[in-house]
Amino acid sequence: MRILTVAFAYVFAIYSYIQPSGYRAAYPTRSDRLAFAHSFATNQGLRLLYGRPHDVSTVTGYAAWRVGGVLALAAALYGLLGAVRLTRGEEDSGRFELLLAGTVARRTLTFAALAAIATGTAILWVAELAGLIVAGLPLGGSAYLALATTSVVPVCAAIAAFAAQLAPTRRVALEFAGSTIAVLFLLRVLADTVDSLGWLRWATPLGWAEQLRPFAHPQPLVLLLPGAATALLVALGSRIADRRDIGTGVLPARDTAPPRPRLLHSATGLAVRGQQGVLIAWSGSVAVFAFILGTVAKSISPADISGSVHNEIEKLGSGSITNPTGYLAFVFLFLVFAVSVFACTQIGAARQEELDQRLETLLALPVGRGRWLAGRIALAVLAAAGLSLIAGPLAWAGASAGGAHISLARMIGAGANALPTAILFTGIAALAYAVAPRASSAITYTLLTVSFLWQLVGSLIAAPRWVLDLTPFAHVALVPTQPFRALAAGIMITIGVVSALAATRILKRRDLVGP
Amino acid sequence: MNPAIRTSGLGKRYGETVALDGLDLEIRPGEVYGYLGPNGAGKTTTIRLLLGLHRPSAGRAELFGVDAWGDPVRAHRNVAYVAGEPFLWPSLTAGETLELLSRLRASDDERSSASDIAYRERLVQRFELDVRKKVRALSKGNRQKVQLIAALATRAELLLLDEPTSGLDPLMEMVFRECVNEAKDRGQTVFLSSHILSEVEALCDRVGILRDGRLIEQGTLAELRHLSAQTVEVTFAGQAPAPPPLPGITVVATAPNTLRFQVPGELTPLIDALQGHHVLTLRSREPSLEEIFLHHYDGAHDRAGR
Ligand SMILES: Nc1ncnc2c1ncn2[C@@H]1O[C@H](COP(=O)(O)OP(=O)(O)OP(=O)(O)O)[C@@H](O)[C@H]1O
Ligand SMILES: [Mg+2]
Numbered sequence: 078m079r080i081l082t083v084a085f086a087y088v089f090a091i092y093s094y095i096q097p098s099g100y101r102a103a104y105p106t107r108s109d110r111l112a113f114a115h116s117f118a119t120n121q122g123l124r125l126l127y128g129r130p131h132d133v134s135t136v137t138g139y140a141a142w143r144v145g146g147v148l149a150l151a152a153a154l155y156g157l158l159g160a161v162r163l164t165r166g167e168e169d170s171g172r173f174e175l176l177l178a179g180t181v182a183r184r185t186l187t188f189a190a191l192a193a194i195a196t197g198t199a200i201l202w203v204a205e206l207a208g209l210i211v212a213g214l215p216l217g218g219s220a221y222l223a224l225a226t227t228s229v230v231p232v233c234a235a236i237a238a239f240a241a242q243l244a245p246t247r248r249v250a251l252e253f254a255g256s257t258i259a260v261l262f263l264l265r266v267l268a269d270t271v272d273s274l275g276w277l278r279w280a281t282p283l284g285w286a287e288q289l290r291p292f293a294h295p296q297p298l299v300l301l302l303p304g305a306a307t308a309l310l311v312a313l314g315s316r317i318a319d320r321r322d323i324g325t326g327v328l329p330a331r332d333t334a335p336p337r338p339r340l341l342h343s344a345t346g347l348a349v350r351g352q353q354g355v356l357i358a359w360s361g362s363v364a365v366f367a368f369i370l371g372t373v374a375k376s377i378s379p380a381d382i383s384g385s386v387h388n389e390i391e392k393l394g395s396g397s398i399t400n401p402t403g404y405l406a407f408v409f410l411f412l413v414f415a416v417s418v419f420a421c422t423q424i425g426a427a428r429q430e431e432l433d434q435r436l437e438t439l440l441a442l443p444v445g446r447g448r449w450l451a452g453r454i455a456l457a458v459l460a461a462a463g464l465s466l467i468a469g470p471l472a473w474a475g476a477s478a479g480g481a482h483i484s485l486a487r488m489i490g491a492g493a494n495a496l497p498t499a500i501l502f503t504g505i506a507a508l509a510y511a512v513a514p515r516a517s518s519a520i521t522y523t524l525l526t527v528s529f530l531w532q533l534v535g536s537l538i539a540a541p542r543w544v545l546d547l548t549p550f551a552h553v554a555l556v557p558t559q560p561f562r563a564l565a566a567g568i569m570i571t572i573g574v575v576s577a578l579a580a581t582r583i584l585k586r587r588d589l590v591g592p
Numbered sequence: 593m594n595p596a597i598r599t600s601g602l603g604k605r606y607g608e609t610v611a612l613d614g615l616d617l618e619i620r621p622g623e624v625y626g627y628l629g630p631n632g633a634g635k636t637t638t639i640r641l642l643l644g645l646h647r648p649s650a651g652r653a654e655l656f657g658v659d660a661w662g663d664p665v666r667a668h669r670n671v672a673y674v675a676g677e678p679f680l681w682p683s684l685t686a687g688e689t690l691e692l693l694s695r696l697r698a699s700d701d702e703r704s705s706a707s708d709i710a711y712r713e714r715l716v717q718r719f720e721l722d723v724r725k726k727v728r729a730l731s732k733g734n735r736q737k738v739q740l741i742a743a744l745a746t747r748a749e750l751l752l753l754d755e756p757t758s759g760l761d762p763l764m765e766m767v768f769r770e771c772v773n774e775a776k777d778r779g780q781t782v783f784l785s786s787h788i789l790s791e792v793e794a795l796c797d798r799v800g801i802l803r804d805g806r807l808i809e810q811g812t813l814a815e816l817r818h819l820s821a822q823t824v825e826v827t828f829a830g831q832a833p834a835p836p837p838l839p840g841i842t843v844v845a846t847a848p849n850t851l852r853f854q855v856p857g858e859l860t861p862l863i864d865a866l867q868g869h870h871v872l873t874l875r876s877r878e879p880s881l882e883e884i885f886l887h888h889y890d891g892a893h894d895r896a897g898r
Contacts, residue, residue: 332729333722334685341684341692351681434679438739441643441673441752442696445665588646 080519081162082197085155086204089148091530093208093223097140099537101213110134137214137292141222148205148226149286153258156233159197161250163190164241190238191311198230222291228303232282233258235310242317252358259362270373282306344444345452352426356460359419360467363412367468367492370408371475374401374483401481405472406558409491412468413553414529416461416495417502421521423457424506428514432592440589447581454507454577461499468492487557494556497566497573501549504576511580514590594657596621596750596781597642601651603805604637611637613805614651619783619798621656621749624776626796627785628885634805635785636676639754642783643673655750672697672743676754676785678735680727686738687723690716693742712745718767733759744771750781757788769794789885801885820879821856829870836865 104110114134132138202223209219233254240253261281268277268284278284279302288299340346427450430436440446469492473485502525509517532550534540545551552565597619604612612634619625629635640646642653644664653660658667680689690712716723719737727735736759743751751772757765765788772782772795786792792799799816801809809816826832827850835843835851838861842854849872855862859876866874 332726333724334726335724336685336687336691338688338691341688342695344696347681347692351683434675434677435681437640437645437675438679438693439696440645440664441668441671441675442693443665443668444696586647589640 081155081158082200084519084522085151085197086200088151088526089201089226090204090208092148092151093140093144093205094212095530095534095537096143097136097209097212097214099534100139100143101136102538107134110139132293135292137218140209140212140214141291141293144205144209145222145226145286145291149229149283150262152201152226152229152286153233153262153283155197155201156194156230156235157237157251157254157258159194159230160190160234160237161241161254163193164238164250194231194234198227201230202227218292221289221295221297224300225286225289225291228289228300229282229286231307232303232310235307235314239310239314239317242314252354255358266369343452344439344449345456347439348427348453348456352423352456352460355422355426356463359460359464363415363464364467364471367412367471368475368478370405371472371477371481372479374404374472374476375479375481401476402483402487403558405476405483405488405491406555409468409472409494410532410550410553410555412465412492413495413498413550414525416464416468416499417525418522419464420457420461420499420503421506421525423460424453424503424510424521425518427453428510428517431514431589434589434591437589446585450507450511450581450584451577454503454580457503458496458500461503462493462496465492465495465499468495483557490561491556494554494561494566497569498549498553500573501569502573504573504580507580508576508583511583511587593621594654595619596623597625597653597655597783598657599638599642599651599653602638602641602648602653603650604634604641604646605649610805612641615805615807617800617807619781621781622776622779623798624772624782624784624796626792626799627783627802628787628789628792628799629802633802635802636754637805638802639673639752639783639785642752643668643671670749671752672746672748672750673752674736674739674743674754674756676758678732678739680735680738682728683726685724685726686721686730686734689727689738690723690742690745694745697746697748708745708747712741715741715745715771718771719764731759733761733764736760737764740768740771744775747778748780750783751775752783754785755787756784757786757791765791789882816884817878820884821854822859822876822878824853824855824859824862824874824876826851826853826866826871827873829872833869838862838865 104113111134114130114132130138130142133142205223205226206219209222210216214222236257237250237254240257241250244250244253261283264277264281265283265287267274268281269275269287278288282303285299285302288296290296340350430439436449439449466489469488469490470485472491473483473488476483476488502521505524506517506521509520513520528548529550531548532545535545535548535551549569552562552569554560554562554565595618597617599615599617602612602615602617603610615638627635627638637646641648642655642660644653644660644662644667647661655667656670660667681692684692694708694712719741721734721737721741725734727738730738736756740756743753757768760768769791772784775782776795782795784792784796793813796813798812799810800807801816825846827847830849832845832847832849832851835845838853840856841862844852846852853862
């Protein structure tokens with residue numbers, strides 16, 4: 078929990094600092110900003126990611142839009158992960174992989190858990206506030222914006238805690254809570270992109286965060302909504318917990334099952350079985366999001382964009398995002414990131430086997446360490462390849478449905494373009510795991526996040542080329558706008574493979590570690 | 593023929609802690625070896641080194657002549673392991689776990705035969721395990737049974753058991769003992785780390801006692817008894833005399849006319865000292881296993897307290 082909070086606080090502070098600063102640098106004059114407000118902010122595709130803007134012709138308005146929108150999502154994720162970890166009542170430290178297995182302790186959301194969430198919320202609030210103030214935004218408005226963003230945490234934590242009471246296992250709890258929050262996000266997306274559905278914003282905590290309208294026309298009374306929702310969910314959750322204690326399980330676990338010996342012939346088969354649910358969930362999410370991103374690809378006409386603004390947008394690294402191809406090239410950079418994150422969670426799941434000591438059970442059998450890790454790496458890469466290949470065609474289908482014409486082959490290429498980076502990070506994650514099993518998750522995810530933000534921020538503030546070149550993401554071609562960069566991809570794959578090989582060797586040379 | 597287990601100068605440090613120090617063991621095929629020691633003595637550490645899960649800081653360990661750290665996969669072909677705590681996959685059922693563990697053991701050319709499967713089924717019945725239940729829904733004792741059945745059902749030549757009966761009820765403990773005896777009859781070697789003295793007494797041919805990472809005593813039960821002090825109770829006619837000072841022998845007065853001596857080794861010095869006294873009865877008793885172990889374990893506490 079502590080590591081989780083620190084990681085999120087870090088992201089909150091950095092992100093809320095760089096967005097306003099980057100904006101100021103990219104659009105120095107009032108006229109630039111007005112032009113930007115007219116074109117960029119009405120882009121449906123961006124609305125989808127960042128939410129509905131209220132006023133982007135000022136630094137504060139822009140900050141409210143860009144910072145609030147994305148960080149509200151991060152806040153939702155934090156609430157979800159934090160609450161499930163706390164209600165599960167286990168002292169496991171900072172494991173992102175808690176997504177991956179285990180049982181929910183049957184106990185109510187205690188005072189301690191509530192206090193921990195409250196503290197975490199406060200810390201994120203301070204982090205975001207600090208970032209905004211350092212970026213030069215006024216104190217009062219910044220405090221209010223940070224409040225709007227972090228108001229999402231308690232609600233989502235309460236949703237997750239509630240799900241933890243219903244669900245028999247931690248994984249099911251995460252699935253429940255995760256899909257609920259995904260639906261809440263989709264509601265916000267619909268509200269922000271379809272004009273007639275604007276009222277849906279009132280149905281989701283992510284929408285409430287927008288309705289608070291930081292810097293535009295503040296409506297602080299909206300804060301009552303997250304407050305009331307949280308109280309209601311916590312009360313309901315405790316009621317259910319009490320009832321469960323006297324033996325009326327709400328959704329009893331399926332504790333018995335007919336034997337299904339499928340896949341149980343090898344360690345890797347076992348891993349596939351353990352990861353099935355996760356693989357399906359990721360594939361489904363990638364498919365849905367790729368499709369949605371495709372449908373909104375045709376939302377901007379080039380006529381809206383003046384020449385100078387166009388140039389500034391190109392600085393963001395996306396080329397022109399005013400045509401569907403450019404827009405998809407831009408958002409697929411996020412896919413590259415997501416697929417890499419996914420591959421790293423697979424290595425994280427392997428690491429969890431060791432920390433939970435199940436790996437001892439395996440390795441006491443005639444199972445080699447190197448082969449075991451190689452199998453897990455192969456699984457990570459194959460699954461990442463699967464995700465990459467799903468995304469392209471689905472985005473193409475979405476774009477076609479939305480009336481944009483892009484070649485299917487190019488979109489398949491755009492998806493496949495995510496794979497070299499994923500292989501690189503899989504190798505790095507495996508190496509970190511082999512060398513430092515306990516610290517490796519923190520190392521891997523920090524490296525990944527920093528690399529990605531480096532690219533986004535660096536290109537926005539027009540950092541020197543050699544600075545930008547430090548991150549692998551700078552070498553990812555924005556397919557389909559740009560041609561695939563075979564050389565860069567080859568280098569990334571080579572580094573990934575070499576790291577992975579080194580990992581299998583290093584793992585053979587150390588003690589297994591415990592929890 | 594190679595010994596089932598051979599360690600020479602085997603040692604392990606974890607940072608400051610010396611968990612195991614200069615262990616020399618040699619266990620013949622077919623032997624049942626009891627491995628005893630207080631908490632933290634290094635029993636689990638020994639087994640982890642034997643399995644090549646941790647890397648020795650000194651010395652080496654061999655299973656049937658195969659280096660445990662250098663070639664674990666080959667070493668494990670002949671070994672089945674039961675960990676002190678069952679670490680299994682929560683979402684598999686007990687039956688699936690048994691299947692998994694048996695398939696991972698068999699190399700491609702030796703699939704488990706019908707008779708192996710039948711033997712496993714019998715074990716499942718004897719241990720009264722519900723194989724349809726998911727592991728996460730099993731109690732600790734029942735998860736322990738899954739591990740035990742998986743190990744006992746193999747034809748592995750060596751069973752490494754780390755406190756295998758922790759969490760089992762007395763009935764299941766009896767079943768376990770029967771199974772170990774059957775394994776012994778089939779010629780399997782058993783290395784049994786345990787805290788339960790009666791279990792060790794009932795099953796083991798030879799016993800080693802570990803304390804603070806060192807093997808401080810080893811031998812058959814008869815030998816260990818011989819090494820330890822026997823208790824001699826002497827009743828005198830009338831008031832007992834003042835206890836004579838004898839090197840190595842401790843004395844307590846249990847009644848006005850009775851003295852109890854703890855005598856290590858021979859009785860001759862005591863007999864000599866009693867000469868000229870009016871002795872009514874003299875009863876001597878071999879030490880119980882409990883006394884042997886408590887004697888050794890106590891030493892550990894003394895040291896820890898210092
Ligand atoms: N992975 C480890 N890291 C650090 N110290 C360890 C580790 N494993 C064991 N130790 C230490 O080594 C010593 C021996 O531990 P070990 O687990 O082998 O004892 P044991 O005889 O199995 O005890 P018990 O009867 O409680 O199971 C202990 O002092 C323990 O703290
Ligand atoms: Mg132990």
